[in-house]
Amino acid sequence: MSISHGPGWELTQAVTRVDFYQIETEEPTLQFACRLIEKIYLLGMKAHIHTADDDQAKALDALLWTFRGDAFIPHALHSTGEEAPVKISHNVDPQDHSQVLINLSGQVPEFFSRFERVAEVVPQAESQRNSARLNYRFYQERGYELKYHAIKG
Numbered sequence: 048m049s050i051s052h053g054p055g056w057e058l059t060q061a062v063t064r065v066d067f068y069q070i071e072t073e074e075p076t077l078q079f080a081c082r083l084i085e086k087i088y089l090l091g092m093k094a095h096i097h098t099a100d101d102d103q104a105k106a107l108d109a110l111l112w113t114f115r116g117d118a119f120i121p122h123a124l125h126s127t128g129e130e131a132p133v134k135i136s137h138n139v140d141p142q143d144h145s146q147v148l149i150n151l152s153g154q155v156p157e158f159f160s161r162f163e164r165v166a167e168v169v170p171q172a173e174s175q176r177n178s179a180r181l182n183y184r185f186y187q188e189r190g191y192e193l194k195y196h197a198i199k200g
Contacts, residue, residue, distance in 0.1 A: 062191065062192065063159065063160050063162055063163065063164065063165055063191055063192075064163070064164050064165070064191070064192045064194070065164075065165045065167060065186045065191050065192065065193050065194070066164065066165070066166050066167070066193075066194045066195075066196060067167045067169055067179065067183060067193065067194070067195050067196065068083065068166060068167065068168050068169060068196045068198055069169040069176075069179070069195065069196065069197050069198060070168070070169060070170055070171045070198045071171060071197050071198055071199050072171065072198065072199060073171070074171075074198070076151065076168060076170045076171075077103075077106060077107050077110050077151075078110070078114065079168065079198060080096070080107060080149060080151060080168055081107075081110055081111055081114040081115075081120075082114075083149060083166060083168070084096065084111065084120060084122070084133055084149065085115070085118060085120055087133075087147050087149075088120050088121075088132060088133060092132075092146045092147050093132045093133070093143075093145075093146045093147070094132070094133050094134070094146065094147040094148070094149055095125075095133075095134050095135075095136070095141040095147070095148050095149070095162075096133065096134070096135045096136070096149045096151065097136065097137065097148060097149065097150050097151065097152050097156050098135060098136070098137040098151045098152060099137060099151060099152045099153055100137050101137055101138075103137065103151060104124060104135045104136060104137050105124070107135055107151075108122065108123075108124050108135055111133075120133055121133065122134070122135060123135070124136065125139045125141065126139075130143075137152065140156075140157070140158045141158070145161050145162055145163065146162065146163050146164065147162060147163065147164045147165075147166065148162040148164070148165045148166070149165075149166045149168065150165060150166065150167050150168065150182075151168055153175065153178035153179070153182075154178065154182070155182050155185050155186070165186075167179060167182055167183075
């Protein structure tokens with residue numbers, strides 16, 4: 048969005064882009080999240096992963112250590128206070144990351160608009176897709192740029 052303030056002066060404000068990744072395979076949600084995190088990390092970007100609860104945060108942390116034997120993604124639970132390009136939390140408004148937010152919580156976090164990109168991961172289970180539909184509508188009603196990706200394998 049550009050706002051003109053007279054000749055030769057322009058203020059440009061970045062608008063958060065939101066991507067929905069709908070899993071359409073038997074791949075578990077956290078496994079897909081690991082692949083997405085790896086891609087973001089390899090692009091040189093920092094990411095904050097917003098989980099549904101502490102158990103999911105810990106499960107993702109553990110899976111990131113083992114999901115690929117030939118790759119390492121530097122990451123940390125936000126609660127540890129460690130520096131890492133990938134931080135994981137369910138209850139923290141991250142002040143140190145603003146490039147990519149991966150939302151696994153099912154709810155739109157209050158701080159989402161500080162990020163350049165938001166990735167909403169939509170699980171395969173139909174019972175969990177209603178929250179993604181509500182999130183889509185939330186972003187759409189506020190005029191955010193939305194992209195949809197069907198993950199088929």
